[in-house]
Amino acid sequence: MANRDIVAIGTSAGGLDALRLLVSELPAEFPAALLVVMHLSPRFPSMIDSILTRLGGMPAHFAEEGEPARRGRIYLAPPDRHLLYDGRSLSLGLGSRENYSRPSIDPLFRSVARCCGHRAIGVLMTGTMTDGSSGLHVLGACGGTTVVQDPEDAAFAEMPATALQKGAVDHVATLAAMPALLSNLVRQPAGAKSEAPEYLEHEVEMAKTGRSTIGLMDGIGRRSFVTCPECDGVTWEIEEGGTLRYRCHFGHAFSADLVNIALEDSISRALAVAVRSFDERAEIARELEQQAERKGRPSSAKMWRERIATLNLEASIIRDAIRRISRLKKAELSSLENEAALQQNRPSAVVSR
Known part of the structure; x- marks a missing residue:
């Protein structure tokens, strides 16, 4: 029987220390692939891949276009690219920034929800602002198991606290307890496959290519009086899990906050x-x-x-x-x-x- 073999992780401020502790405690034979988005600036080189490889038994590297996601490996979103997964291979999205970030956490969670939520685990850890809460909610709705770092334990509480306010989180854990929790969850059988919402296909495609149309946007939300903070274009209001978010047809996306x-x-x-x-x-x-x-x-x-x-x-x-x-x-x-x-x-x- 298939296990939950995809672990999608999102983090921001304080994320390097959190990932170091998490990876150092996971076994080399970890039976899942780790797909990781941490907000990185495109203006500076990052050594996070070599840092994580030295700490744990699993090799870590920046994901490459078209490569498969293998168990026991860590795939990192490179600077200035969204990390996406279609159930077979990874892709690097050229879509617009979401929540002021590229890479953004929400596109990863949405792509995993669309292809294989029933065999995935979504993890949201320390960070500022609200990236990740929308995608984690969708991942849970598509059969994924959702995990949030306890905000009291997080170096920066806003990101995990926002996910908790959105609701429907399966597990809340301290960073110290998370390696054991994930090791247990990945060995559980995958759930029943559920049909992903139709709008997810469009949103994942926007993150991948940056292409959309006003007609497609009319299909996933209603036009709003709010202008896009990034490009001053028209936005669409999307209701999700009782909360609102906004997206323009160029792909910029924001939580209501x-x-x-x-x-x-x-x-x-x-x-x-x-x-x-x-x-x-x-x-x-x-x-x-x-x-x-x-x-x-x-x-x-x-x-x-x-x-x-x-x-x-x-x-x-x-x-x-x-x-x-x-x-x-x-x-x-x-x-x-x-x-x-x-x-x-x-x-x-x-x-x-």
């Missing part, structure tokens, strides 16, 4: 530009007022003083708006941290759901 942050930043930048513009106009008006005074034109000087007062008032109103946005953002972050703290209140190293 990331879109909200991007819009807040955009508003703050626009307001800052407006304040600077009012300040500059007030400074010019002040020079013109002084010039009118020197030339003995009191009525003109009075007009410029009134203009200065108006400009200063308008700048003050915008500064107050910036401060209100800042206070709202802090309150929102505090609320999210409190919610994550409630999610993290678990007594054991491994919790099965």
